[in-house]
Amino acid sequence: MYYDAVADDCGLIDFFRNGLLSIIAEKECEAELIKVQNLCSSGINFETVKIHALEHSHIRLYDIQLGGKINGSSTSTYIPEDWADVQIFPLYFADENRKIDLEHNFIINGKNSLALISARGALKNKAYKIFRGNIFLNKGCSRSAAKFSDNTIMLDKTAAGATIPTIFCDEDDVMGEHAASFEAVNYDKLYYLMTRGFDELSAKKLIVEAAFKPVFNMIDNEKIRERLLTEFRIKIDKVNG
Numbered sequence: 001m002y003y004d005a006v007a008d009d010c011g012l013i014d015f016f017r018n019g020l021l022s023i024i025a026e027k028e029c030e031a032e033l034i035k036v037q038n039l040c041s042s043g044i045n046f047e048t049v050k051i052h053a054l055e056h057s058h059i060r061l062y063d064i065q066l067g068g069k070i071n072g073s074s075t076s077t078y079i080p081e082d083w084a085d086v087q088i089f090p091l092y093f094a095d096e097n098r099k100i101d102l103e104h105n106f107i108i109n110g111k112n113s114l115a116l117i118s119a120r121g122a123l124k125n126k127a128y129k130i131f132r133g134n135i136f137l138n139k140g141c142s143r144s145a146a147k148f149s150d151n152t153i154m155l156d157k158t159a160a161g162a163t164i165p166t167i168f169c170d171e172d173d174v175m176g177e178h179a180a181s182f183e184a185v186n187y188d189k190l191y192y193l194m195t196r197g198f199d200e201l202s203a204k205k206l207i208v209e210a211a212f213k214p215v216f217n218m219i220d221n222e223k224i225r226e227r228l229l230t231e232f233r234i235k236i237d238k239v240n241g
Contacts, residue, residue, distance in 0.1 A: 001021075001033065001034070001035045001036070002036045002038070003017070003019075003035075003036065003037045003038065003039055003045075003067075004036075004038050004039065014042055014043050014044075015039065015040070015042070015043030015044070016043060016044045017039065017043070017044070017045045017046065017047070018046045018047070019045075019046070019047040019048070020047070020048050020049075020050075021035075021047065021048070021049045021050070022049075022050045022052075023049070023050070023051045023052070023059070024052045024054075025051070025052065025053045025054060025057035025058075025059050025084075026054055026057065027054050027055045027056055027057065027081075028055070028056045028057065029054070029057045029058070029059075030057070030058045030059075031057075031058070031059050031060070032059075032060045032061075032220075033059075033060070033061050033062070034062045034064070034219060034221075034224055034228075035049075035061065035062065035063050035064065036064045036066070036228065036231075037064065037065050037066065037067055037068065037071070037073070038064075038066045038067045038231055039067035039068050040067060040068075041067055041068065041069050041095075041096065041098055042069055043068060043069060043070075044068065044069065044070045044071075045067065045068035045070070045071045045072070045073075046072045046073075047072075047073050047074075048073075048074050048075075048076075049063075049073070049074070049075040049076070050075075050076055050078070051075070051076070051077040051078065051086065052078045052080070053077065053078070053079050053081075053084040053085075053086050053113075054080070054081050054084065055081035055082055055083055055084065055110070056082075056083045056084070057084050057085070057086075058084075058085045058086075059084075059085070059086045059087070060087050060088075060089075060218075061075075061086075061087070061088045061089070062089050062091070062215065062218070062219060063075065063088060063089065063090040063091070064090075064091045064092075064228065065090070065091065065092040065093070065100060065102070066092075066093055066231065066232070066235055068098070068100075069097075069098055069099070070098070070099050070101075071094075071098070071099070071100045071101070072100075072101040072102075073101070073102050073103070074102075074103040074104075074105075075088065075103070075104050075105070076104075076105040076107065077104075077105065077106050077107065077115065078107045078109075079106070079107065079108045079109060079110045079113050079115060079141075079144075080109045080110055081109075081110040082110040082111040082112050082113065083110070083111070083112050083113060084110055084113040084114070084115075085113065085114045086106075086113075086114070086115050086116070087114070087116040087118075088104060088116065088117045088118070089118050089119070089120075089215045089218065090102060090104065090117065090118075090119040090120075090121075090131075090150075091119070091120055091121065091212060091215055092119070092120075092121035092122075092129065093121060093122050093123075093124075093232070093235055093236075094121075094122075094123055094124070094127035094128075094129060095123075095124035095125050095127055095235070096124075096125050096126065096127065097125070097126050097127070098127050098128075099127070099128050099129070100121075100127070100128070100129035100130070100131075101129070101130050102119075102129065102130070102131045102132070103131075103132040103133075103134070104117050104119075104131075104132070104133050104134070104148070105134045105135075105136070106134070106135045106136065106146050106148075107136045107138070108135070108136060108137055108138060108141045108144050108146060109138045109140055109141050110141060110144065111140070111141060111142050111143055111144060112142075112143045112144060113141065113144040113145075114144070114145050114146075115135070115144070115145070115146040115147070116146075116147050117133055117147070117148045117149070117150075118147075118149050118215075119131065119133075119149065119150040119151070120150075120151050120152075120211055120212060120215060121150075121151075121152050121153070122152070122153040122154075122155060122208045122211070122212075123152060123153070123154055123155060123156075123159035123160075123161055124155040124156055124159060125156055125158060125159065126156075126158045126159065126160075127159050127160075128159070128160050128161060129152070129161040129162075130161060130162045130163075130164070131150050131161070131162070131163045131164070131180075132163075132164045132166075133148040133150065133163070133164070133165045133166065133178060134166045134168070135148060135165075135166070135167045135168065135176055135178070136168045137167065137168065137169040137170065137171050137174045137176055138170050138171065139170040139171055140171065141171050141174060142171055142172075142173040142174065143173055143174070144171075144174050144175075145174065145175040145176075145177075146167070146174075146175070146176050146177070147175075147176075147177040147178070148165050148177070148178040148179070149177075149178070149179040149180070150163045150165070150179075150180045150181075151180075151181050151183070151211070152181070152182045152183070153183060153184075153185065153207070153208055153211055154182055154183065154184050154185075155185060155204060155208070161182065163180035163182075165178035165179070165180055166178075185204055185207055189203075189207055190203050190204065190207065193206060193207070205233075205236045208236065209229075209232070209233070209236070212232060213229075216228055216229055216232075
């Protein structure tokens with residue numbers, strides 16, 4: 001699913017989008033969804049995603065957020081039955097004065113299930129993001145595991161953000177993990193690349209791209225993978241310009 005806008009219209013009009021996406025994965029269903037939001041940075045984007053993963057279902061979601069002046073996205077995943085496997089890979093990028101508000105919820109009732117959120121992002125200029133990751137391990141979800149992580153690269157000291165991971169647990173025999181990090185560009189890597197002939201901006205671009213590429217490489221469809229990489233490079237080039 002690719003939410004795009006005509007490049008010639010960007011900056012000329014304000015837009016408002018409010019979307020709802022519902023996914024129901026029936027028993028033994030296998031589904032892979034690549035969702036890209038690449039609207040112009042002159043409007044507001046809100047979206048809600050609801051996922052219901054039933055018994056023995058396997059879902060992999062790539063949630064890529066690249067556009068919007070104000071971007072709010074909330075995803076809630078419900079696992080009411082046993083042996084479900086849901087893995088979500090959010091990617092986000094913001095520059096200038098753009099704001100991102102992301103929320104991911106896992107509500108787990110089924111046994112022997114796996115729930116994973118592995119997020120990566122980068123912030124530039126005076127961009128701001130907040131990421132809320134909520135895991136609910138409810139009574140009866142024994143031998144289930146839920147993991148949340150969010151890694152943000154801060155390309156400027158003026159960028160800011162917060163990650164709020166929370167685990168609510170009513171069951172003993174479960175695993176719940178959360179991790180969050182904010183890091184500046186690694187100066188050892190930056191120095192190494194600059195000694196190899198890259199200028200500072202090109203070196204930073206390469207470092208950020210290297211952080212995003214592992215998720216891009218998980219996507220089996222080469223055409224989609226290359227398009228995403230191209231769009232991402234356009235965003236970075238625009239910033240560096």
